[in-house]
Amino acid sequence: MVFSLPAGLPPGRFERRGPAEIWVCDELPDDVDVLFGELLRQAAVTGLYPHLCWPDPHDRPEDPAAADAIRLDEVLAADFAAYRQERLPYWSAPASEETSDDLPEDVEPWPHDPGPPFETWPGLAPAGPPSGDGGPGTTPEEAARRTVADLLSTEYFTPSLTLVPARRAADVVAVIGWDGGPPIPLLTALLRSWEDRFGARVVGAYGGDVHVSVARPPLDRASADRLALEHLLSTADNIVDDPPTPFPEYASGLIGRTQWRFWWD
Template sequence: MTTHSQPLTVLLTDPMGGTLGLGLPPGSLVTETNDGPWPEPLLWVADGVAAPGAWADYLPAREVGLQPVLLQDESGIEEWWDGELDPGMMSDPGDHQVEEVLKDFWDSAASETEENEDEENAGETIAPFTGTWPGLASPGRPAADPATNSLKSPRLALVPVGRAADLPAAIGWSGPVNYENDVARLCAVLRSWEDRFGVRVVALSYARLDLSVAAPPQTLDEALAVAAEHFAFCPDNIWQGYESIRVYAEEALVGNTHWTFWWD
């Protein structure tokens, strides 16, 4: 997958982005991937820790083709975004159909869950669903502006991509590598969530994805349908934090304007 980095190349001679109307803090362009130099800038990253509200403050950058995102270093030491990205291994999110992707993910996660459950607890993790993919959840009703969350020490970044849903694939983020190598397939899901729930990519870290949600599910029934998609998208959310899809829906999704995913 390729990006169109022309807005970033402006920063080579205009580091504060004045000609783009941005007024950026000190920062630098990232061009290194895990395979060596990339032919064009992948993203711009601020040198210092982002101030509260920085993501929202730079949303106007979208008008010049740049999507803001916060980069979080979970260890607080290693800057994983410099030299650890791999855009060359990503396909185009537009090449994937969301329901096909989620059905494939669901079948794999449900099968693995079934293998790991004992007879006494069989089916409890994915209840009230069965091993059959339940289909897409209905669109949400906008209830709030997309929210941002407080991260420990995020760095503001700008990525030259048309829509925020494509951002992880555009920079070659490999956070879910133990689950899915081609992040463009996950981005196809993010596109659908963007359309149905007003989701925006707010932050990335080494293996974590944070989303703001303008139209979260408001009832348990609505949340259960969304939770099924979350289980397919990131089974670790349920396997390593909640007893079942039902508990996850009740405790993590009803009315929640912030979704977090973490891959082991």
């Protein structure tokens, strides 16, 4: 069923993605970041969320309701226990001199990763600090606008701007069926929780990437450590492993960061 569009849109068309009907912009306007923020502001009323994606996707839509059954704290606790058992030998012992000697002269050995500073699941990270200080990303809409502007200034291709009917921004990835590799119900559950705690919004999913804007990032190391563990358990390949990044370094980089990127191979 074709929905009613917000006023002021550039030319576009309706397309079907699985059971969903979405609107696709014919060509990105110069002020697409401003438009994105405004469309996101209206989304609570229109039920249409702006989203950047491939022009010609090969998607497999999933029901966002599959995330409803996920008890996130319990699932991540079990996942961390399994992950820790697998990785503990690597965290406990730095790379041997023999391994370093085997590397070509022009290749640096991977840095040692001591892993997360937890023996058991520490629980979800606390919510980010309230907005209102005038700093970066004081509202989800402003954080999303800045993220979109940054993405479009660095990407080697031009994504499509779409409007996707969904209950919330976190559900858009499932609705359009982004096929980037992660378990979509778990990713959706995480994105919903990050929306609530950090004012996070998915702004785009294409190729193997998911890009998320963040209005209320953690500002202290203890919170960042717990959030970094959630990122790690998302199954994304770029968290810690690609490129190899020690967990403490990744966690410290989340302090005050208003853009998150997740990548699956």
